Amino acid sequence: MFFSKIKESFSTRINSIFGSNKETDQIIDEIEETLVCADIGIETSMEICDNLRKKLKSEKDKSEETIKRLLREEMINILNIQETDTAKDNSDKRCILVVGVNGVGKTTSIAKLANMYKNKGKRVLLVAGDTFRAGAIEQLQIWADRLGINCITGKEGADPSSVMFEGSKLFKDSDYDILICDTAGRLHNKKNLMDELDKMKRTIEKNINKDMIEVYMVLDSTTGQNGILQVKSFYERTSIDGLILTKLDSTSKGGVVFSILKELNIPIKYIGTGEKAEDIAEFNAKEFVESII
Ligand SMILES: Nc1nc2c(ncn2[C@@H]2O[C@H](COP(=O)(O)OP(=O)(O)O)[C@@H](O)[C@H]2O)c(=O)[nH]1
Ligand SMILES: [Mg+2]
Known part of the structure; x- marks a missing residue:
């Protein structure tokens, strides 16, 4: 359960x-x-x-x-108030930029998404765009190796936009279906994270049509209302197309799901239900409610 x-x-x-x-x-x-x-x-x-x-x-x-x-x-x-825009979900070639603060489960969720799409027969390419956190590149690479998925990496401390450029260029020039990009949750230097994300997006747009790019924000459900503040601060600058709500297996307060949808009106696309690659599911309001009461 x-x-x-x-x-x-x-x-x-x-x-x-x-x-x-x-x-x-x-x-x-x-x-x-x-x-x-x-x-x-x-x-x-x-x-x-x-x-x-x-x-x-x-x-x-x-x-x-x-x-x-x-x-x-x-x-x-x-x-059910959320209106889901499925146009991008169903497009053949698409890029997902995954954002969120450190530790919420971005890298793990990317591995889960990659695995899910691979199982659906899609060709997936990953970009290790979190070049700031020690070990983050390796973490995604390990997942990629385990899942048999190609992953573009740069050096730790490198400009994330340069890795994004390399990944999106390869994506454009090859027959990959889905490009999923990891990003840093925090920066070591004084650079503004939002500026950095804007720059990454603009870089990807050099190779991939804007309409094919989506931004998914990852939220840790165990942080409760605090997560909503996180989304609001991201949302000021970057529009968010969907949320991935992680760690629903380890929280006893599922209420945050309601607050998110009421206060933010951003669809919850996926939920994380554990630490393994297969612990991901599409969010379904009816199933969720029926399984908790
Ligand atoms: N129980 C549980 N743990 C998760 C889930 N998603 C991620 N984690 C764990 O949360 C921690 C941080 O995840 P990570 O992907 O490194 O977060 P990031 O910093 O946002 O990239 C790791 O120990 C993950 O195994 C989930 O859905 N359930
Ligand atoms: Mg990470």
Whole structure:
């Protein structure tokens, strides 16, 4: 089970609300509290429960089962607000630039994506664009070797844009389907990370049409609301096409998924559910909610 920790804490709390002879109003109030505690965010929790109250008014049966069913429906509704632009997802040749702060799981997610696309029969090329962090290039290279995927690397400390140029040029000139680029989460020198990302993007655009390039931001779900601030600070400068939410296997607070979609309105493309290459899945709101309550 992907979300066993979230399920454990969330469904245990929801289940404990029922049982004794409580009024429906009190039950809903307690559900609202539980949602807030699970990091769903106050506004979103209120919205879910207001809708739940309204729906329950016209419902004769106010049993635990009905309340839970309606709660699931409302939670799924809230998560489905995202509009997914699948045009790029389906294009033949595409480039994904992966950004995010250090330690969130960028390199691991790139390996997972590469493996997933390879298994779908796509030809994948990787670019080790995190030239700043010690060992980052090697980390991606090890994954690439393990998965049998070609990886373009430069020297540690080199200008990441030069590796991006080399990778995107090879991509353009060969019959690769997908180019996935790793980037640094932090810079050692005083250079601004956003300036550096802009530069990388412009460099890639010299070889690859703008419309084929997507920026995916990786977020660590265990950082909760802090992750949202991270996205906002990136978003000021670079538009983000999708999110990869990692470590959902090791958090008990799945609520961040709701806050992300409500506050940022950026689609969650993939979720990370472990440390192995195959621990990645497309995000599905219905499956997510049904697996946690
Ligand atoms: N449990 C778990 N660990 C993950 C997941 N994704 C990444 N990690 C771990 O998080 C740590 C940092 O990952 P890394 O890819 O190096 O992060 P980066 O600095 O953003 O490139 C590593 O120990 C990974 O194995 C995930 O979905 N679940
Ligand atoms: Mg990395």
